Amino acid sequence: MTPWFDYPPQQWQQKHAIVLGAGIAGCQISWHLAALGWRVTVLESQSMISSQASGNLAGIISPLMSAKPSPTERFYLEAFAYTTKHLEQLIATGANIEWFDCGVLQLMHSERDKQRWRTLQSRNLNPELIECLDRQQASKVSGLNCDYPANYFPSAGFINPESWCKALIKAAACEVITGCKVSSMSYTDNDFWSIYDSAGDIITSAEVVVLSNGKNLNQFTQSGELHLSAVSGQTTTASTNPFSAHLKCAINHEGYITPSYQEKHVFGATFNREFEKICLDRRSDQQNLKQLADHIPELAESFETIESSHVSVRSASPDRLPYTGGLPDIGFYNKHYASLKDGNRNRRYPEAQYLTGLFTLGGLGSRGLTSSALCAKALSELIDNQPSTESLSLLKDLHPSRFLVRQLKRG
Ligand SMILES: Cc1cc2nc3c(=O)[nH]c(=O)nc-3n(C[C@H](O)[C@H](O)[C@H](O)COP(=O)(O)OP(=O)(O)OC[C@H]3O[C@@H](n4cnc5c(N)ncnc54)[C@H](O)[C@@H]3O)c2cc1C
Numbered sequence: 001m002t003p004w005f006d007y008p009p010q011q012w013q014q015k016h017a018i019v020l021g022a023g024i025a026g027c028q029i030s031w032h033l034a035a036l037g038w039r040v041t042v043l044e045s046q047s048m049i050s051s052q053a054s055g056n057l058a059g060i061i062s063p064l065m066s067a068k069p070s071p072t073e074r075f076y077l078e079a080f081a082y083t084t085k086h087l088e089q090l091i092a093t094g095a096n097i098e099w100f101d102c103g104v105l106q107l108m109h110s111e112r113d114k115q116r117w118r119t120l121q122s123r124n125l126n127p128e129l130i131e132c133l134d135r136q137q138a139s140k141v142s143g144l145n146c147d148y149p150a151n152y153f154p155s156a157g158f159i160n161p162e163s164w165c166k167a168l169i170k171a172a173a174c175e176v177i178t179g180c181k182v183s184s185m186s187y188t189d190n191d192f193w194s195i196y197d198s199a200g201d202i203i204t205s206a207e208v209v210v211l212s213n214g215k216n217l218n219q220f221t222q223s224g225e226l227h228l229s230a231v232s233g234q235t236t237t238a239s240t241n242p243f244s245a246h247l248k249c250a251i252n253h254e255g256y257i258t259p260s261y262q263e264k265h266v267f268g269a270t271f272n273r274e275f276e277k278i279c280l281d282r283r284s285d286q287q288n289l290k291q292l293a294d295h296i297p298e299l300a301e302s303f304e305t306i307e308s309s310h311v312s313v314r315s316a317s318p319d320r321l322p323y324t325g326g327l328p329d330i331g332f333y334n335k336h337y338a339s340l341k342d343g344n345r346n347r348r349y350p351e352a353q354y355l356t357g358l359f360t361l362g363g364l365g366s367r368g369l370t371s372s373a374l375c376a377k378a379l380s381e382l383i384d385n386q387p388s389t390e391s392l393s394l395l396k397d398l399h400p401s402r403f404l405v406r407q408l409k410r411g
Contacts, residue, residue, distance in 0.1 A: 003349045004337055004405050005396045007326060009385050010356065015039060017383070018195060018206045019174075020182055021213035022049035024161055025361045027168040028372045029210050032380035034172035041204055042174055043195065045181035045213075050165035053214050053312045056235055058258045058266040059369045060250055061087075062104040062156035065130060067119040071397065075321065076367065077129075078394075079374040084155055086373050087164075095167035098160035102259055103249035105133075105142050106151040109295055117149050128154065143246040144299060158250045158258045158266075161369060177203075185209065185220060193357055208357045208383060211327075215315040217362040222327055222355055227318050227403055228363055232275040234284035234311040235268035238303035253295035255288060266309060267292055271366075280308035316365030317403075323363040324375040324398040325382065326354040333404055341411030352401070359383060360400055 015038040019026045022044035030040045046052065061083060064076035087099050108117040121132040131137075131152045138146035169176055183198040194205040211223055218226040238244070240260035247259045257267035268288040285306050293300035317323055332353040339347065359382075361375050375398065378391035387395065399405075 002396065003351045004333065004340075004401060005399045006351050007354070007382060007387075007395070008351055012207055012357075013191070014207060015384075016041070016206045017208040017210060018043060018193065018204060019210045019212055020195075021045075021211070021216075022165065022169070022176060022178070023052055023054035023212065023214050024050070024165060024368055024372045025054075025212035025214070025364060025376070026210070027054075027165040027172075028376035029212055029361050029379055030174050031168040031172040032373075032376040033210075033383065034174055036380055036384045036386075038208075038380075038384070040172060040174035041206065042169070042176045043180045043182055043203065044176065044178045047179050049169065049176065049178065050162040053314055053364075053368065054161040054165060055312060056161060056266070056269075056310045057237065058158045058160055058261050060104060060156070060158050060252065060256050060258075061099075061370050062106075062153050062250075062252070063129070063370070064367065065116075065120060065151065067116040072321065075394070075397065076370060078390075079371045080156070082374040082377065083370055083372075087159075090167060090171065093171070095171060096163060097167045098163040098261075099157065100159070100259075100261070101155055101157040103141065104153045104156035104158075104252060105138055105146070105249050106153070106252045107138070107146065107148045107295055108150055109148045109253055114149065117151060120151060141249060142251060143248040144296065146296075148295075152249075156250070158261070159369060160261075182213075185222065187356070187358075191356065208359065210379070210383075211358070211360040212362055214362060215313045217315065217323070217360065222358055223360060225328075225330055225404060226323060226360070226363070226400060228315045229273070229318070230313045230315050231366075232272045232278055232311060232313050233269040233366070234272075234280060234288070235266055235309040236285040236288040236306050237264040237266055237309045238306045239264050241302050241304070243302040244299055247299065251296065253291070255291050257292060257296070257299070265303075268309070275313075278311055278313060280311050282308070284308070284311070314366045314368075315363060317363035319402075320365050321363075322365070322368075322371055322375050322398055323360050323400045324379050325359065325395050325400050327358045327360055328401040328404065329353040329355055330404070333401060333408065337405065337408050340405070340408045
């Protein structure tokens with residue numbers, strides 16, 4: 001029905017992949033490929049892994065619920081269930097991951113939120129997933145006075161992404177080359193991808209390459225058509241004090257705050273679409289404090305001093321869902337699917353063609369900690385030629401060509 005989203009099976013001579021970028025996307029795909037018997041080489045431009053968007057001291061892992069069931073809600077529910085189970089399994093094997101399933105309380109502060117809260121309440125959802133609490137119940141669960149009703153996700157929580165990335169890389173036993181900035185790549189006669197540095201020297205080669213290089217995802221000729229928007233974000237910390245120590249779970253309002261972690265609370269984050277450079281600034285900390293004061297005033301007032309924590313860029317696709325899959329042969333799409341604009345859906349179209357061996361996992365936006373593991377599972381199964389029915393359906397929704405196909409349909 002949708003040949004433009006189908007994937008032909010591919011033959012590999014060696015199961016060796018190069019993963020470009022060692023944030024949570026790169027570390028997840030490395031682990032998932034290694035679990036299927038692949039050898040993985042990770043190339044990271046920075047001197048350490050997990051230092052860019054995935055370099056926050058603590059981020060939230062939680063489902064995203066809309067008032068009524070929606071494809072986005074379904075995606076994040078599946079991703080949340082998979083991620084938390086995967087974390088449990090990794091930790092059970094001794095992985096040193098700083099994951100705290102302390103629960104997440106989502107304050108319903110606006111009129112629209114309150115309407116959503118009422119609709120969610122009427123859906124009678126599983127209380128192990130979500131409980132719709134009134135103000136008193138929310139105050140009891142959080143340990144602090146809450147001025148709003150709230151949705152509570154008891155199995156959600158917060159994580160230190162660096163510990164997670166390190167544990168994934170260690171468990172995958174893959175080679176990691178840091179301080180290695182990739183400038184270009186080319187497909188060679190012997191069906192391999194060669195990867196080059198800025199001097200034009202070859203770094204390494206393999207038959208499969210996965211682009212998981214965050215905000216630079218579309219830096220290459222082969223990936224230049226991927227639409228991405230960039231929003232910078234800064235988090236702030238404040239030392240734990242006797243009052244703030246009562247906070248028992250993470251709280252989402254317009255931003256978020258964690259319970260005490262490493263003797264501090266992490267809160268924020270800012271959303272800045274018009275940034276010139278990516279650097280920590282005091283104004284962003286003041287914005288984070290004000291946002292906290294607007295929603296949980298007693299907590300904000302209890303902080304004597306605040307400190308800048310981390311700043312980076314979130315990159316998102318236009319529909320805020322990740323890109324997961326093979327990179328298309330744009331010429332083939334433009335030639336063979338151009339007549340989609342005539343609305344002739346009954347015509348027989350050929351199966352899609354791709355840049356052999358080139359895949360991507362990116363555009364994770366502001367929820368990559370929740371979504372990356374499920375995307376990596378589906379992508380690794382695709383690369384390994386054994387996608388499950390669920391993964392195939394997910395790969396259609398997250399197809400890197402979905403905006404190109406929409407454009408072709410519109411002519
Ligand atoms: C302030 C802030 C708060 C956030 N809070 C949350 C949260 O609470 N919950 C949540 O789910 N998500 C949160 N997010 C979003 C989440 O952090 C991102 O979705 C996720 O980290 C993206 O991971 P990534 O691997 O795609 O990108 P990155 O972590 O940026 O990794 C990409 C890597 O590629 C490397 N790279 C780039 N170009 C090259 C190149 N040419 N050669 C070699 N290497 C290259 C980079 O150095 C980088 O290490 C937050 C983001 C920010 C900025």
